[in-house]
Amino acid sequence: MIQLSDFEKSLLKIVQGEIPVNDRPFSHIAQNLGSTEEEVIKTLKNLKEKKIIRQISPIYDTKSLGYDSSLVAFKVNGDIEKVAEIINTHPGVSHNYQRTDDFNIWFTIAVPPDSEFGLEKTVQLLAEISDVDDYVILKTVKLYKIGVKLSFEDIREKDTVKRDDNKKNNINLTEIDKKIIKITQEDIPLVEKPFEILAQKADLPQEHIIQKLQFYKENGVMRRFAAILYHRKAGFKANGMTVWNVPPDREDEVGYKLASFRSVSHCYKRTTNEKWRYNIFSMIHGKTKEELENFVFDISQEIGIKDFKILYSTKEFKKRRIKYFSDQFYKWEVEIKNGRYTGSDIKS
Structure with a gap:
């Protein structure tokens, strides 16, 4: 370090x-x-x-710019590197990680408001051309916190959390x-x-x-x-996306509790389905795996939520800001329609 x-x-x-x-x-x-x-x-x-x-640089709000976005998880039993490579071709993929779960590739994706495919169809196409076993789309329902501030000495150090992050003014963006x-x-x-x-x-x-x-x-x-x-270079080598199965009537209580810690950089309420029951997502950063796990177990005791998982990132496939209003979004869709991938590309 x-x-x-x-x-x-x-x-x-x-x-x-x-x-x-x-x-x-x-x-x-x-x-x-x-x-x-x-x-x-x-x-x-x-x-x-x-x-x-x-x-x-500025961190722009994807939704306020008119883009539709989501966290997506793929279950891959084949060539995970090849699947990650295909996912990364989409210009709206900003983060893509291998994580310790049956759903082992996790990425965020955004599509512009005038996308021909839209979000769900884009994810479906990526899943099909990647030949994955299964996938889930986990959209944001409520944002409790987004803000990486890796400068704490104690993993339990508190942060100030604003409770109006979800209130956005409807701005009509001009060409300028x-x-x-x-x-x-x-x-x-x-x-x-x-x-x-x-x-x-x-x-x-x-x-x-x-x-x-x-x-x-x-x-x-x-x-x-x-x-x-760069988290690891800054000394935070244990980064775990901790997901919690929280009763509906306690979601805000738990969400804001988790968001109050500086070590929690992102905290969301997300959609669930028959394949994924965890509704509260908290990205937690620690200097060691032991430190992070002790913190999570302590918080579990405090909030009384026993059903949780820590998904560690084992490989970073992509991490960069989305280039909004780029022609690359439309070029990608044209290439897909024109058969960018063949069966041999996908299953090789």
């Missing part, structure tokens, strides 16, 4: 939470740390070179909005005035870009502007 200085730890704690959207965001961060803008930028560049920081989102969803330049560079790419005034980003944040189109880390 890479050893981090106190300054690096403090900086990571800030940039995982919220990077200010103004003319000089790194100067603002430097003031909070009693440092200089130059030192903050230099340290961020170093943390990216060390592969501690994966990306710094889509243009701004396409450009700003890329990694932010690590310079004194990063939004000036993004404004030049958009051929718009910098102030207009900043005002739009602030508007997106205020109205839920953007969840936050923050850094995403």
Whole structure:
């Protein structure tokens, strides 16, 4: 594990939470740390070179942009690497992991509002061309928390949880909005005035870009502007998606309880079906497997829920932000219709 200085730890704690959207965001961060803008930028560049920081950019809300999305699990007894490769061809797949369960490939997928196939048909096609044994679509019913802040010392350290994350204003995005989102969803330049560079790419005034980003944040189109880390490089080697079978009348109680811990980065209520009974999903990060399991067992005792599973990620097949409003979505659908895969491709 890479050893981090106190300054690096403090900086990571800030940039995982919220990077200010103004003319000089790194100067603002430097003031909070009693440092200089130059030192903050230099340290961020170093943390990216060390592969501690994966990306710094806006985290846009998929639903607010009109996209339909879901968590999907495939049950694969064949060539799991081949199946993962096929899944990853879809431009709306942002995360794809092998996990310790009979349903052993887990991925998130989003499709644009004008997709010819739609979400369910897209997943069905992926399952068919991958020749998987079974699959489940587990859509979000309620979001309790989304926000990776891997800067805690104690796995039971508490976090502040907002209870209005599911309230989104209905924003009609213009072509200018889509243009701004396409450009700003890329990694932010690590310079004194990063939004000036993004404004030049958009051929718009910098102030207009900043005002739009602030508007997106205020109205839920953007969840936050923050850094995403490489978990393992940051010292969190045990990452378990813990799923709970919670009675309907206790879902919010348990969901917000789990969300209150900094070690829980994501917490959702999801749909269930005859193949999958677990309705509360909590992504938990620990420094060791023992630490994580002790935490989960303790929480199980506290909330009185005995039916749960910890699904560890054993391999990362894909992790990247979706490129919204990209032509790649439509190209993928055309290629599938034109027979991109043959039987020999699938079963080889």
